[in-house]
Amino acid sequence: MRLILLIVLAFILQGFLSGLLGDTIPPPDLIYLATLLVVASLSPFIGLPLAFSIGLLQDLLSAGYPGLHAVGLLLAAYAYYRLSRLVHWDELAGQMVILGGSFVAKWLGIMLVALWLRLGQFNPLTLWSVMVPEMLLTLLIAPLAFWLYQQLYAGRSK
Amino acid sequence: MSDTLLRRGLLAGLLLLGILLATITRQSAPSLPGEFAASIAPLFGFSFRLGQNTRASLAAIFDRRDLRAEQRRMQAELQLLRQENQRLTLENRRLQATLRVQAVQGLGVVAVAPVIDDDPSGLYRRLFLGAGAAQGLRVGMPVTSANGLVGVITEVTTNNAVVRTILDPESRVGVRLAGAPGRGIAYGAPPRMLRVEIAPEASVKPGDKVVSGALQGLYPAGITVGTVEQVLPVSPGALKKVLLVRPAVQLSLLEEVQVLRPL
Numbered sequence: 001m002r003l004i005l006l007i008v009l010a011f012i013l014q015g016f017l018s019g020l021l022g023d024t025i026p027p028p029d030l031i032y033l034a035t036l037l038v039v040a041s042l043s044p045f046i047g048l049p050l051a052f053s054i055g056l057l058q059d060l061l062s063a064g065y066p067g068l069h070a071v072g073l074l075l076a077a078y079a080y081y082r083l084s085r086l087v088h089w090d091e092l093a094g095q096m097v098i099l100g101g102s103f104v105a106k107w108l109g110i111m112l113v114a115l116w117l118r119l120g121q122f123n124p125l126t127l128w129s130v131m132v133p134e135m136l137l138t139l140l141i142a143p144l145a146f147w148l149y150q151q152l153y154a155g156r157s158k
Numbered sequence: 159m160s161d162t163l164l165r166r167g168l169l170a171g172l173l174l175l176g177i178l179l180a181t182i183t184r185q186s187a188p189s190l191p192g193e194f195a196a197s198i199a200p201l202f203g204f205s206f207r208l209g210q211n212t213r214a215s216l217a218a219i220f221d222r223r224d225l226r227a228e229q230r231r232m233q234a235e236l237q238l239l240r241q242e243n244q245r246l247t248l249e250n251r252r253l254q255a256t257l258r259v260q261a262v263q264g265l266g267v268v269a270v271a272p273v274i275d276d277d278p279s280g281l282y283r284r285l286f287l288g289a290g291a292a293q294g295l296r297v298g299m300p301v302t303s304a305n306g307l308v309g310v311i312t313e314v315t316t317n318n319a320v321v322r323t324i325l326d327p328e329s330r331v332g333v334r335l336a337g338a339p340g341r342g343i344a345y346g347a348p349p350r351m352l353r354v355e356i357a358p359e360a361s362v363k364p365g366d367k368v369v370s371g372a373l374q375g376l377y378p379a380g381i382t383v384g385t386v387e388q389v390l391p392v393s394p395g396a397l398k399k400v401l402l403v404r405p406a407v408q409l410s411l412l413e414e415v416q417v418l419r420p421l
């Protein structure tokens with residue numbers, strides 16, 4: 001239940017930030033962060049389909065191509081699992097590697113589907129102005145999001 | 159089958175599912191997701207509108223701050239313009255006075271000098287001008303105003319000058335009556351009067367005008383000096399008739415004076 005609440009909250013906050021920032025700057029990807037928080041506490045066999053579902057929901061809510069964000073979040077979750085075994089999450093550098101790597105994986109997944117669908121405008125050359133600020137903002141607020149998550153959920157579960 | 163293999167298999171399956179889903183729905187997209195999004199939009203749309211409103215509020219606050227800064231800038235500019243207007247008004251008044259002096263007194267004005275101070279002693283009646291040798295002022299130059307004679311320059315520095323006014327006890331001005339024959343000398347009688355000694359035969363009464371009149375004196379002839387206020391009684395056998403004359407110029411109110419070419 002709390003995971004559903006977390007996802008709903010992420011969608012609500014994402015909408016708020018989109019409205020707040022407008023066209024000036026791409027908002028941080030809170031849904032991606034929420035997805036990582038969700039899958040972090042689950043096994044890959046549940047986490048990967050769940051990430052796929054969240055991405056699918058995002059596609060549907062944004063009236064986009066179903067599968068675009070689904071594959072993106074799927075690869076992000078997979079990268080998270082893989083990288084978490086290589087580096088320690090407890091260290092800041094480890095966190096940056098895991099978050100950065102899974103973020104890149106998310107965009108790789110989106111680009112893969114875009115390539116498959118022959119969406120010419122979906123390529124790094126045209127989307128770098130979205131990808132770079134979004135990644136920077138997401139990585140910037142990630143520590144705060146994780147801290148809040150721990151305060152709200154981890155504390156309650158103890 | 160190992161966990162790793164299963165995990166990779168799951169990943170590949172979901173990946174294929176995603177691509178398949180995207181391929182199948184491409185023909186209907188964005189109509190199909192659009193319909194779904196439209197039906198769900200009210201649920202999440204409020205947060206987007208909240209963000210938009212927050213942004214608009216912040217923009218309004220910053221715009222208002224800009225307006226305040228603009229208002230402050232405009233007020234400062236208005237203040238500057240007012241000062242400039244005041245300066246131009248004074249300049250206009252000064253030039254008009256100069257023109258009046260030239261028109262009425264027909265004299266060559268060397269400079270228009272500001273009065274910057276009074277003699278602090280109270281004994282002498284002298285003025286200090288904010289112009290000096292650098293502005294062309296020399297000792298002996300008569301000083302006048304649109305209302306009448308002021309005095310003569312007695313000291314000059316580079317940028318300042320001292321005027322001995324006609325009220326100064328050391329002042330001597332050759333005068334004559336404006337409307338009748340009669341010559342005399344006006345002595346300064348501080349704090350505010352002139353004592354004029356004139357020939358006893360002169361026909362004079364209070365209210366008559368006295369003008370500068372010595373042909374070879376320090377001052378040009380015909381400049382208004384003052385108005386007779388009192389004619390003192392002439393004692394039998396006296397050689398002079400004494401008049402008390404009020405100066406035409408109120409020296410304490412002078413702001414600027416015209417310095418004339420010396421005779």
